[in-house]
Amino acid sequence: MTATPSVPLADWRQVLKLALPALAQQYLLLFIQHYDQFLAGPFGESHKAALNTANYIYWLTTCYAVVISAGATALVGRFVGANDRHMANHTTGQAIFLAVVMGLIATAVAWPFLPELLSLLRLKDAAPQIAAAYLSPLVLMVTMQLIETGGIACLIGAGDTRTGLYVLSGVVLVNVPVAYFASRGFGGSELNFVGIAWGTALSHTIGGLAVLTLLIRGRSGLKLTLANLKPDWPLLGRLLRVSIPAAADSLSIAACQLWFLRIVNDLGNEASSAHGIALRWEAFGYQAGGAFGTASMAIISQNLGARRPDQAARGGWMMFAAACGTMSFMGLMFYLFAWPMCRFYSPHDENIAGLGVQALTTVAFAMPALASAIVFTQALRGAGDTRVGVFYSWFGFLVVRIPLAYLLTGREISLGPFGTIAGFDMGLFGAWLAMLVDIWVRGLLFLLRFSSGKWKRVKV
Structure with missing residues (x-):
C-alpha cells in the first residue's frame, strides 16, 4: 500500500522536535551510570575499577543491539516515509523477534565465559571477580533490554523519539530505589555491590515489558501482532543487510575500546579509576552527539523513503551543526571546570582527581570531531550506508589509537623480533592524547563520506 508521503520537511523546528526527546533519553x-558510580563510592578502589571495566563490557x-536497531530504524523509517504502514508494522514484528533470539543467544554464550573475558583486561587484585559478579544479573536479563532497545528503534524510525524518553524515565524511577536498597540492604560488601547491577537489570526488564505493551496497543502508528512475529526470512535478510555491518562497526569499536582499557588498566588502579571518572564526564558530550545522531537516523530514513534525498541531506547537516555546537560548549565546560568535576568523584584522593583532570581537559578539544563521527555514523545508518564505517573505525583504532597509546603510555615498547623502542611514559594523559588523535581522524573521514552524497543511492 502506498500513498502520498506526509513526512515533514527538514527545518530547525523538526530537528528540535526529534532531537530534544532523544537528548533527554540519552541523559x-x-x-543511571553516574548514579551507579555514586552507589559504588563506599566500596573502595577495586570495586570502582571493576565497575568501570564492567560498564565497558556492558x-x-x-553495540550488540545495533544488529536489531540500525536496520529497524532504517527500514521502518523508509516504510513510514513511503506511507506503507503494513510493512512498517511487519518490520517492527521482525525486530522484536530478532531481539528475543539474540537475547537468548547472548545469555547462553556470555554467561559461562565472563571470568575468562575479564581475565584478559588486566584488572588488579580482586577486581576481576567483583566485575564478573556484577555483570551476572545484567547478562541474565539482557533479552528484555534488547526488546526495549529494538522497540524504541522502531518508534524512532516512525519519527517518535518521545516514547523512548517516557520509557526510560520509568526505568530511572525504578532503578533509583531498587539499586539503592539492593546495594545497602544486604550483608556482605560483594552482595551489596552486585545489588547495583540488579537495579539496572530489573528496571530495564520493566522497560522492555512497557515497550511491548505500547507496541501491542499500537503506538505512533506501529502495531505489534502475533502474525508479524512469525519469521519472514526475506525481510529479516533486508534488516540484517543494514544491521550487520553497523553492528560489526559497533562491536569493533567496543573490542578496540576494551583493548584500550587493557592498556589503561596496566597503568594501575589509580589510572583506571581516574579513567572511569573522566569517561563519565565526557559522556555528557558524546551522549548529546548520540541524541542528534538518533534524530538524524529518523529524518534521513523517512525522507529517503519519501524520495526527498536533498531534504535528507539538509536534515543531516542540521543535526551535525546542532551537535557540534552543543558538544563544543560541553568541551569548554570540561576545560574550565575539570578539577571540581573530578574532585566530585574522588574527594579524598587528589592523585586520582589530578589524573582525571589531565584526561578531561585533553578530550575537551575532541568535541567537534566527535560530533562528526557520532552524527554522521548514525546518519549513514539511517540511509542504510553501513559498510564503509567499519573500515573507518578499524583505521582509527588499529592504525591510530592503539599504537599511539602503547607508544605514549609505556616506558619501553616491544616490537617482537625487531627489538624494543623507547616510549614516552606519559601515563593516562598519553592514552587520552592517543584518543584525541583517533577521534579527529575518524571525524574527518565520516564528514567526507557524508559530504560525498553516495549514501543517497544505497538500497535497503
Missing part, C-alpha cells in the same frame, strides 16, 4: 541513561550490549 537519563547517563544518569557497553557491548548496546
